[in-house]
Amino acid sequence: MIRTNILLKITDLSARVAGKDILKGINLEVNAGEVHAIMGPNGSGKSTLAQVLAGREDYEVTGGSVAFEGRDLLAMPAEERARAGLFLGFQYPVEIPGVNNVYLLKAALNAKRKAAGEPEVDAYEFLTLIRQKMKFMHMSEAFLTRGVNEGFSGGEKKRNEVLQMLVLEPKLAILDETDSGLDIDALKIVSTGVNSLRDPKRAVVLVTHYQRLLDYIVPDRVHVLSGGRILKSGDKSLAQELERRGYDWVLESKVA
Amino acid sequence: MSTKSQEVEALLAQGYRHGFVTDIESDSLPPGLDEGVVTAISKKKHEPQFLLDWRLKAFRHWQTMQEPAWAHVHYKPIDYQDISYYSAPRAPANAPKSLDEVDPKLLATYAKLGIPLHERARLAGVAVDAVFDSVSVATTFKEKLGKAGVIFCSFSDAVRDHPGLIERYLGSVVPPGDNFFAALNSAVFSDGSFVYVPAGVRCPMELSTYFRINAAKTGQFERTLIIAAEAASVSYLEGCTAPMRDENQLHAAVVELVALDNAQIKYSTVQNWYPGDENGLGGIFNFVTKRGECRGRNSKISWTQVETGSAITWKYPSCILRGENSIGEFYSVAVANNYQQADTGTKMIHIGRNTKSTIVSKGISAGHAQNTYRGLVKILPSAAGARNFTQCDSLLMGPKCGAHTFPYMEVKNQTATVEHEASTSKIGEDQLFYCLQRGLSAEDAINMIVSGFCKVVFKELPMEFAVEAQNLLSVSLEGAVG
Numbered sequence A: 001m002i003r004t005n006i007l008l009k010i011t012d013l014s015a016r017v018a019g020k021d022i023l024k025g026i027n028l029e030v031n032a033g034e035v036h037a038i039m040g041p042n043g044s045g046k047s048t049l050a051q052v053l054a055g056r057e058d059y060e061v062t063g064g065s066v067a068f069e070g071r072d073l074l075a076m077p078a079e080e081r082a083r084a085g086l087f088l089g090f091q092y093p094v095e096i097p098g099v100n101n102v103y104l105l106k107a108a109l110n111a112k113r114k115a116a117g118e119p120e121v122d123a124y125e126f127l128t129l130i131r132q133k134m135k136f137m138h139m140s141e142a143f144l145t146r147g148v149n150e151g152f153s154g155g156e157k158k159r160n161e162v163l164q165m166l167v168l169e170p171k172l173a174i175l176d177e178t179d180s181g182l183d184i185d186a187l188k189i190v191s192t193g194v195n196s197l198r199d200p201k202r203a204v205v206l207v208t209h210y211q212r213l214l215d216y217i218v219p220d221r222v223h224v225l226s227g228g229r230i231l232k233s234g235d236k237s238l239a240q241e242l243e244r245r246g247y248d249w250v251l252e253s254k255v256a
Numbered sequence B: 001m002s003t004k005s006q007e008v009e010a011l012l013a014q015g016y017r018h019g020f021v022t023d024i025e026s027d028s029l030p031p032g033l034d035e036g037v038v039t040a041i042s043k044k045k046h047e048p049q050f051l052l053d054w055r056l057k058a059f060r061h062w063q064t065m066q067e068p069a070w071a072h073v074h075y076k077p078i079d080y081q082d083i084s085y086y087s088a089p090r091a092p093a094n095a096p097k098s099l100d101e102v103d104p105k106l107l108a109t110y111a112k113l114g115i116p117l118h119e120r121a122r123l124a125g126v127a128v129d130a131v132f133d134s135v136s137v138a139t140t141f142k143e144k145l146g147k148a149g150v151i152f153c154s155f156s157d158a159v160r161d162h163p164g165l166i167e168r169y170l171g172s173v174v175p176p177g178d179n180f181f182a183a184l185n186s187a188v189f190s191d192g193s194f195v196y197v198p199a200g201v202r203c204p205m206e207l208s209t210y211f212r213i214n215a216a217k218t219g220q221f222e223r224t225l226i227i228a229a230e231a232a233s234v235s236y237l238e239g240c241t242a243p244m245r246d247e248n249q250l251h252a253a254v255v256e257l258v259a260l261d262n263a264q265i266k267y268s269t270v271q272n273w274y275p276g277d278e279n280g281l282g283g284i285f286n287f288v289t290k291r292g293e294c295r296g297r298n299s300k301i302s303w304t305q306v307e308t309g310s311a312i313t314w315k316y317p318s319c320i321l322r323g324e325n326s327i328g329e330f331y332s333v334a335v336a337n338n339y340q341q342a343d344t345g346t347k348m349i350h351i352g353r354n355t356k357s358t359i360v361s362k363g364i365s366a367g368h369a370q371n372t373y374r375g376l377v378k379i380l381p382s383a384a385g386a387r388n389f390t391q392c393d394s395l396l397m398g399p400k401c402g403a404h405t406f407p408y409m410e411v412k413n414q415t416a417t418v419e420h421e422a423s424t425s426k427i428g429e430d431q432l433f434y435c436l437q438r439g440l441s442a443e444d445a446i447n448m449i450v451s452g453f454c455k456v457v458f459k460e461l462p463m464e465f466a467v468e469a470q471n472l473l474s475v476s477l478e479g480a481v482g
Helices: A046-054 A078-083 A101-115 A123-136 A154-168 A184-196 A212-216 A236-245 A248-255 B003-023 B035-044 B049-063 B104-113 B117-123 B132-148 B155-161 B163-169 B180-188 B429-437 B442-458 B463-476
Strands: A006-017 A020-031 A035-039 A059-068 A086-089 A096-100 A172-176 A203-207 A221-226 A229-234 B151-154 B192-197 B223-228 B233-239 B254-259 B264-271 B285-294 B300-307 B312-315 B318-321 B327-336 B341-350 B356-366 B370-379 B387-397 B402-411 B417-426
Touching: A006 A046, A006 A203, A020 A046, A020 A059, A020 A203, A020 A229, A035 A046, A035 A236, A046 A059, A046 A078, A046 A086, A046 A172, A046 A203, A078 A086, A078 A101, A078 B429, A086 A154, A096 A101, A096 B429, A096 B442, A101 A123, A101 A154, A101 B442, A123 A154, A123 A184, A154 A172, A154 A184, A184 A212, A221 A236, A221 A248, A229 A236, A229 A248, A236 A248, B035 B049, B035 B180, B049 B163, B049 B180, B132 B151, B151 B155, B155 B163, B155 B192, B155 B223, B163 B192, B163 B223, B180 B254, B180 B285, B192 B233, B223 B233, B223 B264, B254 B264, B254 B300, B264 B285, B264 B463, B285 B300, B285 B327, B300 B341, B300 B442, B300 B463, B318 B327, B318 B356, B327 B341, B327 B370, B327 B442, B327 B463, B341 B356, B356 B370, B356 B402, B356 B442, B370 B387, B387 B402, B387 B442, B402 B417, B429 B442, B442 B463
Parallel strands: A035 A203, A035 A221, A086 A172, A172 A203, B192 B223, B223 B254, B233 B264, B254 B285, B264 B300, B285 B312, B285 B318, B300 B327, B312 B341, B318 B341, B327 B356, B341 B370, B356 B387, B370 B402, B387 B417
Antiparallel strands: A006 A020, A006 A059, A221 A229, B151 B192
């Protein structure tokens, strides 16, 4: 029997990129209503995990399984995962010249609604919704008609990711270093955006280097990922300990 | 005017048209080309002597010429003696009798492009006697143009009714011996369009070949001549987003534009002839010479083209910027999929002082296709203060296609400014994945990325055309990326 509050269950997941084994047996359970933080040194596999969960094709899954609301996530193509409510906030959001931001947003929302058997969003209703969310993210309306991420600063790109998330209201949001490159004001805005999505039915997985973000988005669970495995899990105090002591003690305790 | 009387007019017009078609139905020359054939074509069309002489001169010159081989395209040699150079505009014997006989793939394409039902039959080459809508539209159209003094008719009608204008302007931009295919066209051209916008007149509507009666079946050697007199302006649309059924493999058209002082001509093309099948069999060879001359001061000629069809496209719509302060523009989207080959671009010849040109070329290659931009910017010593801006972008979809850019520049005046930007990008895996992750299907994602890439060109098209062009692009690239 599947417990209904388990949103994501990763079992012994391994994956390879360009012939190199990156993930070597990840186990992780995320319940609805929770915020998890995945931390770890550079090259530990954090971003790979995010991409594999989102369904990037050139990342080859070599073992294990992932259940999303009890469904076999790995069997679903990327777009289906998105429509089922899995959202990835990209570490490096790509530019799509000439395509209006608002156009992509609307297409994304309609794809999701269509999959849920709902009618396409009414233009007026959509504009009202998006204006409200943009205000919340302190973004000017000029963003709507600019090309997707075209000429955006690093911080603008990240804010745009969170805006998309707020419009799409995913069940599971995986945010890959959404905090990197943000100044303190932008960090607060992004955190407020993410916190507004906290809900007993949703979950958030934050991939981050820094404790700083976790001051604003307080996690329920913190995991240390290194060498393609989760070496240690704990509550928010683990993040504080990592901030104080660095990663080495975790790595050493495992080697020993 | 009530719709009733328009319908009556329409029926009358059809009766005449039908009779006309019947009259020349048996009229067709056997394959082969010599002076006798050229003379016969001219005689059948009851042309004045000057035009026959002109054709013969072109033919004699053509005989001395070699078929050019410099373009980045490959095809089997064409046997010019195996082509019939005059066939009456009639439905061929093997034309489908009804839509039931038309290739379902073609019909599916029409549906995707949103072409009205009654139009599909005409486009698919079904022998239909009555095409109600276009006839009545054409009638009201003619009235409105007549009031403004704009002449818009078939080339043959223009030869009959306005021989003075033809004699004065024909070949004045593209001389009969300009190149191999232009010379061939000059000798044997069948029909085409003629536009004259008198001084000071802004043409009250977009002119489109689509609305010209008898526009269909103008044949493989089409001739178009557009003249905008002093301070006149006109926007002309050529082609159709729907794939047209066509019996002829070789198309060698010539288009000439003349803009006098302060005149403006905007020429938009959507070309979607049969590109051949997914294995590269069949398809139209489209070898066209298009050139406009900004003859007067402050005149402007603007070419916009969306090229998605034909097995081979070989065309360089160009501008001769003779008048002081004149402006030439070229906006192009060329799509090549499967085994299509496109070698296209423009020439901007700056002669007058302070002349200005802009070139924006977007090439999209998919499948095994080869897409080449070839352009020349030539600044003559007389063109002080001339400026050019060129931007060539290529988008590759998949690993087997190619994009090539050959920008030539000849600058002979030191006060000129010439800028060139070029880029080649693969349809990014990153862009695609980003869209997929937002829930879009791969097909929608590609359409979106491609239309973003082409946006600057599409916005130059007349509004309705822009929407059609966008649909056309998505149909042309269907299945291009797995």
